[in-house]
Amino acid sequence: MTQDSKQIVAFVALFGAVITLIEYGSSYPSLIEFRNAPPFNRVRFVSLFLTVFLLSVLFRGQYDETTLTRVVSAIGLLIGHVIDFPYSPVRLIILLLPDADNAQHVALMRAAAGLSYLIALMTLAVFLIAMRLGGWPNKSEPFNFWTNLPTFDPTMGGDIVARLNKDARFNIMLGFFLPFFLPAVARAASGLFDASMVSTPQTLVWMLAIWTFLPASLFMRGIAMNRIADMIDDKRQRGARAVQAGLLAA
Numbered sequence: 001m002t003q004d005s006k007q008i009v010a011f012v013a014l015f016g017a018v019i020t021l022i023e024y025g026s027s028y029p030s031l032i033e034f035r036n037a038p039p040f041n042r043v044r045f046v047s048l049f050l051t052v053f054l055l056s057v058l059f060r061g062q063y064d065e066t067t068l069t070r071v072v073s074a075i076g077l078l079i080g081h082v083i084d085f086p087y088s089p090v091r092l093i094i095l096l097l098p099d100a101d102n103a104q105h106v107a108l109m110r111a112a113a114g115l116s117y118l119i120a121l122m123t124l125a126v127f128l129i130a131m132r133l134g135g136w137p138n139k140s141e142p143f144n145f146w147t148n149l150p151t152f153d154p155t156m157g158g159d160i161v162a163r164l165n166k167d168a169r170f171n172i173m174l175g176f177f178l179p180f181f182l183p184a185v186a187r188a189a190s191g192l193f194d195a196s197m198v199s200t201p202q203t204l205v206w207m208l209a210i211w212t213f214l215p216a217s218l219f220m221r222g223i224a225m226n227r228i229a230d231m232i233d234d235k236r237q238r239g240a241r242a243v244q245a246g247l248l249a250a
Contacts (some may be wrong), residue, residue, distance in 0.1 A: 029150030033221070037137045037148050039130055040224060044217055047123035051116055051209045058112055059201040073111050080114025090114060092183035093211065112208050117179075120212040127220050131227065143231070161236075164229035168222040175218030182211050 023030040034040040054072055061069025084090045090113040099105055130136055137143045145154065152167070154160045186207075 027147075029147050031150065033150065034148050034224060036144055037224075039134075040127070040136075040220065043123060043127050043130065044213075044220065047119060047216060048209060048213050051119045051213060052205060054115055054119070055112055055205045055208055056201075058115060059108075059205065062108070062201075072115065075118070076111030076113075076115035077107065078114070079118045080110035080112075083114060083117060084110055087180075089179035089183065089211075090117065092180060092187075093208070096183060096186055109204075112204065113211075116208045116212040120216040123216045124219055127223070131223070136224075136227065137231075143228070145228075149225075149228070161229045161233050164225050164232070168224075168226035168229065171218045171222030171225065175215040175222065178215040178218065179211065182214075 020032075023032045024035055032041065057069055057072050058076060061073055080090055084094070090110060093113045094106055094109050097105055097109055145152075152164075154163075
């Protein structure tokens with residue numbers, strides 16, 4: 001890597017850190033969703049960190065092989081072989097390689113794709129477990145709809161529960177199809193950039209990280225919005241029962 005590349009990466013990282021500090025330090029709505037409802041964003045951050053870190057370790061093994069790189073490569077190859085079947089997302093990723101006949105590159109891409117997919121699945125499992133065991137979001141603390149869903153306007157027509165459920169289904173559906181759609185888009189746009197870029201480790205790490213992180217994030221967002229809709233509906237039903245029992249004025 002050149003010195004300029006290192007400086008650009010450091011600048012982007014510093015910019016992202018400043019934006020995150022400002023967003024979380026504000027008392028008003030921002031662009032970050034569920035910022036006051038942990039561990040939603042914590043799980044996503046750890047997921048992206050692990051994906052980038054382990055993929056970097058995997059590709060480093062091509063130049064400096066260690067015990068850690070061999071273990072990571074073995075896990076990635078195992079998962080990659082399991083989910084590498086015709087028309088699978090892993091097979092579509094492998095087809096992006098400009099030298100698909102090179103067995104070594106194909107095995108490396110299969111291991112990287114399998115590793116990324118495994119982390120995405122584990123991310124969803126961890127979030128579902130945290131939501132189930134921790135009662136996410138915590139019922140003992142108030143959930144501020146305004147700050148946690150700043151891009152969702154509850155006043156724009158229609159019942160809020162129905163709209164939340166509709167958006168939840170859309171996010172889950174998009175998260176399911178995105179691993180198939182992104183490789184197709186990348187292949188269609190391959191003529192716009194140098195094909196050799198796909199073979200560089202830095203490009204592959206971030207390409208594969210985004211390929212699995214975005215669908216996992218959409219799945220989590222859909223599950224979270226469905227959970228919020230259930231909370232609102234449950235609160236309405238409890239209020240209606242209280243009115244019927246004469247505990248509250250209609």
